[in-house]
Amino acid sequence: MTSRQLMHRSEVAVSVELETPGMTLNIGPQHPSTHGVLRLVAKISGERIHEIEPVIGYMHRGYEKLSEVRTYAQITALVNRIDWVAGFANEVPFILGVEKLVGVEAPERAQWIRLILTELARISSHLVFMCSFPLELGASTPLMHMLRDREHILELIEDVTGGRFHPNFNRVGGVKPAYGGGSKTKKQSMDLPAGFFKRTLKAMDLMDQTCEDIDTLVTGNELVRARTIGIGVIPAEKAIEYGMSGPNLRASGVAYDLRKVDNYLPYDQIDFDVVTRTGGDSFDRYLVRVGEIRESVKIIRQAVDIIPAGPLQAKVPRVLKVPEGQVYSRAENPKGEFGYYIVSEGGKMPYRLKIRSTSFSNLSILPWILVGQLIPDLVAIMGSLDFVLGDVDR
Amino acid sequence: MNIWLELALTLVVMLVVVLTASLVTIYVELKAGSHMQARIGPYYAGGRWGWAQPLADGAKFLQKEDLAPAKADRPVYRLAPFVVMMSALGIFAVIPLGPDLVGAKLDLGVYFLLAISSFSALGVLMAGWSSANKYSLIGGLRAAAQLIAYEIPLILAVVAVVIQAGTMSLIGIVDAQQATLFTLGGIEVALPFILTGQLVSFFIFMIAAVAELSRIPFDMPIAESELTMGYLTEYTGIRFTMFFLGEYATVVGFSAIAATLYLGGYGAPFLPESMANVAGPAILLLKVSALVFVIIWIRFTWPRLREDQLQSMAWRWLIPISLINIAVIAVFKVAF
Amino acid sequence: MSDQPDAPAEPDTTPLADYAADITERLGAERYTVEFDTARVFVAKDKWVDTINEARGELPFFSWLSAIDWSRETEVGEGVADPDKLEERFEVMCRLSSVTDDKAIIFFATLPKDDATIGSLTATIGGAEWHEREAHEMFGIMFEGNENLVPLYLPDDFIGNPLLKSYPLIAREVKPWPGEVDVEGLPVGDDEGSDDEEGEA
Numbered sequence: 001m002t003s004r005q006l007m008h009r010s011e012v013a014v015s016v017e018l019e020t021p022g023m024t025l026n027i028g029p030q031h032p033s034t035h036g037v038l039r040l041v042a043k044i045s046g047e048r049i050h051e052i053e054p055v056i057g058y059m060h061r062g063y064e065k066l067s068e069v070r071t072y073a074q075i076t077a078l079v080n081r082i083d084w085v086a087g088f089a090n091e092v093p094f095i096l097g098v099e100k101l102v103g104v105e106a107p108e109r110a111q112w113i114r115l116i117l118t119e120l121a122r123i124s125s126h127l128v129f130m131c132s133f134p135l136e137l138g139a140s141t142p143l144m145h146m147l148r149d150r151e152h153i154l155e156l157i158e159d160v161t162g163g164r165f166h167p168n169f170n171r172v173g174g175v176k177p178a179y180g181g182g183s184k185t186k187k188q189s190m191d192l193p194a195g196f197f198k199r200t201l202k203a204m205d206l207m208d209q210t211c212e213d214i215d216t217l218v219t220g221n222e223l224v225r226a227r228t229i230g231i232g233v234i235p236a237e238k239a240i241e242y243g244m245s246g247p248n249l250r251a252s253g254v255a256y257d258l259r260k261v262d263n264y265l266p267y268d269q270i271d272f273d274v275v276t277r278t279g280g281d282s283f284d285r286y287l288v289r290v291g292e293i294r295e296s297v298k299i300i301r302q303a304v305d306i307i308p309a310g311p312l313q314a315k316v317p318r319v320l321k322v323p324e325g326q327v328y329s330r331a332e333n334p335k336g337e338f339g340y341y342i343v344s345e346g347g348k349m350p351y352r353l354k355i356r357s358t359s360f361s362n363l364s365i366l367p368w369i370l371v372g373q374l375i376p377d378l379v380a381i382m383g384s385l386d387f388v389l390g391d392v393d394r
Numbered sequence: 395m396n397i398w399l400e401l402a403l404t405l406v407v408m409l410v411v412v413l414t415a416s417l418v419t420i421y422v423e424l425k426a427g428s429h430m431q432a433r434i435g436p437y438y439a440g441g442r443w444g445w446a447q448p449l450a451d452g453a454k455f456l457q458k459e460d461l462a463p464a465k466a467d468r469p470v471y472r473l474a475p476f477v478v479m480m481s482a483l484g485i486f487a488v489i490p491l492g493p494d495l496v497g498a499k500l501d502l503g504v505y506f507l508l509a510i511s512s513f514s515a516l517g518v519l520m521a522g523w524s525s526a527n528k529y530s531l532i533g534g535l536r537a538a539a540q541l542i543a544y545e546i547p548l549i550l551a552v553v554a555v556v557i558q559a560g561t562m563s564l565i566g567i568v569d570a571q572q573a574t575l576f577t578l579g580g581i582e583v584a585l586p587f588i589l590t591g592q593l594v595s596f597f598i599f600m601i602a603a604v605a606e607l608s609r610i611p612f613d614m615p616i617a618e619s620e621l622t623m624g625y626l627t628e629y630t631g632i633r634f635t636m637f638f639l640g641e642y643a644t645v646v647g648f649s650a651i652a653a654t655l656y657l658g659g660y661g662a663p664f665l666p667e668s669m670a671n672v673a674g675p676a677i678l679l680l681k682v683s684a685l686v687f688v689i690i691w692i693r694f695t696w697p698r699l700r701e702d703q704l705q706s707m708a709w710r711w712l713i714p715i716s717l718i719n720i721a722v723i724a725v726f727k728v729a730f
Numbered sequence: 731m732s733d734q735p736d737a738p739a740e741p742d743t744t745p746l747a748d749y750a751a752d753i754t755e756r757l758g759a760e761r762y763t764v765e766f767d768t769a770r771v772f773v774a775k776d777k778w779v780d781t782i783n784e785a786r787g788e789l790p791f792f793s794w795l796s797a798i799d800w801s802r803e804t805e806v807g808e809g810v811a812d813p814d815k816l817e818e819r820f821e822v823m824c825r826l827s828s829v830t831d832d833k834a835i836i837f838f839a840t841l842p843k844d845d846a847t848i849g850s851l852t853a854t855i856g857g858a859e860w861h862e863r864e865a866h867e868m869f870g871i872m873f874e875g876n877e878n879l880v881p882l883y884l885p886d887d888f889i890g891n892p893l894l895k896s897y898p899l900i901a902r903e904v905k906p907w908p909g910e911v912d913v914e915g916l917p918v919g920d921d922e923g924s925d926d927e928e929g930e931a
Contacts, residue, residue: 025528033619047532047701057883064868065892068807069902100766136619138610138698144431223611223697240829242857243792249829256791256829263832324811327766328825328836341823341836343798347808356794356825364860375532376700379620393883 022050025375029058033136033379036389040366042378049378052370054363059393067353072098072320075353077168079340082357083391086125086334087166088117088157094340095170096264097329101322101344102172104314108266110174112307113192115265116200117157117169118331119296119303123207124153125334126289126296129386133286134218136383137227142217149210152203159193172320174313191312197304204297211294219290228283232369232381235280242368243361246336247288248385252280258332265331270302282384289386292334321348333358335386359391404497412486415682416642420448423642423690430694455638458631463526466628470524475629475636477517482640484510485647490565492660492674503564504556507651508549511606514644515541518608518615521637522625533624536701537615540605543708544612548602550716551595554723555587555655568659586658591726594719596656598712603648604689605704607641611696612704649685650678657681749833753788757781759837770823770836778839779849779875782824786854789826789835795851795861797822797869801895806902809895820846820871824858841871850875868893 028039037058043051063082067075079094080087092114099105106114127150134142154164161167161176169176218224234244236252249256257274259267275291277284322344330339341354362385370378421436424447428435436444462471487497488506500506515538522534556562559570567587574582575590588596605612616624626637653659658681660674699707750769754762759781760772773781786792798821802813810816820841827834841848850873851858862873863882870891873879881888890897 023528025532032622057881060883062892065806065897065899069899097766134697138613138617138619139696141431141694144433148432221696223699226703227697227700237790238856240790241792241855243794244857245791254829261830261832325765326768326770328768328834337793339793341796341825345808346811349807351807351810352798354794354796354798354823360860361794361857364857368856374700374702375620376614376617376698 027378029055033382034389035132035382035387038363038387038389038392040370040378042370042375044375047375049370049373049375052367054366056363056389056392059389061390061394063394064353064355067350067355069349071348072172072322072350075350076170077166079355080166080168081390082355082394083125083333083335083338083359083388084165085128085388086121087163088121088161088169089125089331089333090338091167091170092118092265093329093331093333093338094342095172096331097327097340097342098172098322100327100329101325101342102316102320103323104173104316106174107311107314108308109310110312110314111265112303113160113175113312114170115267115270116300116303116307117160117167118265119299120153120157120200122334123293123296124150124157126293127153127210129286129289130214130218133383133386134224136379137224139218139221139224142214145213145217146210149206149213152206156196156200156203159196159199171313173316174311197307200300200304204301207293207297211290211297214290214293219287225283227376227380228286228384229279229281231282231377232373232384233279233281234365234369238365238368239280242365244336244365245361246333246358247275247292248285248336248362250274250276251284251288253278258330258337262330262332266306267299269306270299272299272302282380285384285386321346322350330356335359335388335391336362355394357391357394359385359387359389360394363387363392408483408486408497412483412643412646413639415646416639417448417452419642419646419686419690420451420638421445422686423693424448426687426690427694430691452635452639455631455635458634460631460633461628463628465526467524467526470520471628472633474517474521474524475633475640477520478514478640479517479636479643481510481512481514481517482643482647484513485644485651488564489647489650489654489678490568490660490674491678492671493565494671495660495674496565499563499565501561501563504552504562504567504655507564508545508552511644511647511651512541512545514606514640515545518625521629522615525625525628527628529621529623530625530627533615533617533621533627536617536621537608537625539701540608540612540615540704543705544602544605544712547598547708547712547716548606550713550720551599551602552655554595554716554720555592557720557723557727558587558590558592560727564654564659567655568661571658572661584661584663586656586661588656591723592656595716595723596652598716598719599652599656600685600688601712602708603652604692605708607644607648607689609641609645609689610693611698613698614701614704617698645686645689646682649682649689652685653678653681657685746833750835753785753835757784768836769834770838772838772840775839775841775848778822778837779851779853782826782837782851783854785826785835785837789828789833791827791829792851792855792857793825793827793834795822795824795858795865797865797871797893799869799893799895804895805898806895818843820869822848822865822871824851846870847872847874849873852876867891870894 022043022045025042025044027042028034029037039055041053041055042049063078066078070078076091076095079090082090127146130146131143157167158164161169234252236254239249239252253276255274255276260274272295275288275295277288324344324346326343328339328341330337335358338358339356342350343352345351369381425435436447438444439450440446462468485507488500488503490496518537519534522530522537555567559567561567571586572584574584576583608615616626626634629637660678662677746767746769747764750762750764750771754771760774762769762771800816800819802816802818822839822841823836825834825836839848850862852862853875859876859878860882862876863879865871866873866879867881867884868891
């Protein structure tokens, strides 16, 4: 027994000797803070990271290839599985792009419903961030509170679309009838479920309370501040160079919000602010998201007020052939710029669909930002970037 | 009585008490933590309130295969949980539950306590090193650095108590807190040390104790979001259970030490001498429960610190403050 | 064919079209098209890196980089509208946008199939690395100057470039997709009165 084990011990000693200048630590693909299947190969000495190589693709599902053999209507079912915590927000830019190509515009009411659901998806996605970010820092309580409160939002989404995560609710030229009967039933039953706006407003009041909870549980917590302020600072020009968008970019002081910049959905009729911070550190990225939940609540309150009555579906041919053309359509996803480059060759299916997913670009900064950090800071920074692996790998 | 019989009896009673206390602590953490987190927690096990959940968990762990990684240093790997468990149980040998209800009446009880409680660092380091896992190694080294750093403020906080009590015997310290300080309207008033000048050292002791326990906000050795489970990563089944039980036994143990040193131990105001052995355990239990609850409460309130922040907190704040505290206590002791 | 029309799909009156015309002239690009609010500027392959670096002065935000495989024959999907007129080639595209307003240009470069090589943007745009690696493994396009063109998504021993039109979708070959049968038909306007979905599907 002893000889074998002595050999083991000597082997261990030798390999440690050799690796001392840079022990390689394999973080992931199964690791609690990689949100699924991200793998980071880190060269560390002590706890300091000298070199890091992110390895992605463990969840690559080939959506761009699959899209080439699916009709436009089928693709919406595919794309809301990209960033699954905000499924609805993924469908919107795609469907807007196809509508541009076809040359139809959804009726006003449908646009407003899309807007409300996008903002609900944004709140739900940011609440997931409020779960995971403190959890990476070791605080498990916000997780439970935020998941509980997210349920109110998911219930609303489910009421309208029938799905909590994967609504598949958008149609070219409108939105899906809320109740399954389709066009056979009466017009009223195709609209939003009864009492939806009342419940939405009630949920928004709850969200106000949730924001208070977040502030008392997390924002004011000294240890959270000690762990995140000044950690993982991304200057604006680096963020722009790496194509970071959304809250991550706005935390670096760039007020770039597609809801203000681009002309899509009736955001121009709504009064809301773009939340920005200037520090660019993990804490600022967190604060921007808290602010965005508040802004989304504001947006939804106004939208519920404004939303006009009317049809939900514009006229489109039954078998949809999209004319030739190429369009890039993007929208402000909870995580940033989410876009589709659609190449249509006049058929029922796109010739090529490039999916510009947000987390992919947001994560591509990892090799730059993580070098020189400590392992605990790695976790804090990754948590603050708010990525979803489905959104990275597609 | 036969000395061997007495020894056996003491051991059995102690084991039962300690294990029950640990299981109850685990249950309280499950349940209280759930309510703090807007959950219900264990519900079905045992029929009501999920009271049997810790037992069910334990039974499950016992059935699990006892795995060791292929490259692990097996003897050390196997021994590590025992070292930790021994350290946890050893604390209880000298904690007095009453004037005569104590495992071993040591004149140097405090010294023994500090020695045996720091023993667990060795077990943790053994576990971290022998697992042949990089996460375990980092966790084990973090634990070693942390336990050494917080041993010092812990000892200094206790030294302040020893100076004030003038004895290193735990029973002596409890007695010193029963001594009449002054008479107010015919009532003899005795106060625990926490109210007579040991407030600062009590807080230092509690902070250091939480750090010794490697619990949030000082749980970097385990840090599941960074190191998966730190030095526990590779452990399964019965050996993991021993670490787990050891942790909670130490939670109870440190709470009992704090209750004895600062909160008057088994003593209570107006308790007749004759009742001390009967009511003592209950009184101590009350104080211990309060402290255990606070430790659990902390866990569900805060995130964890970073390793360097933890070190700077120990060396730059806790140690200087406790040194000043000792000086102040010593001056008062000499002056009065 | 979509990007060979004689004139842009919309008349050059929008601000975006003016801007595209302007930047095409300033950067010395070949031509531009603006359709569906999407401005595309075509640059010569050997001027790719310089043009984009210059354009970043006014359009700093690197949004994405990808490619299109224009192929007469296709193993998957529907193929191009008019295969006979098609010139087989790759198109590499890179989108830059402003971070203050909605100005954005997608730069295109055409690569012949037998020499799919283009300069790498990684020297000045850090974010381009992953996008170039993706385009490399999906289309087989070489980016000269990107030292780290290892597969991003696929396993190391994977053979082939999946997004090429000549690359079959194995799953579809093995088990044909039922197509539109299992999905609801696209909705029609409500004013048609009696619509009978089952009948038409």
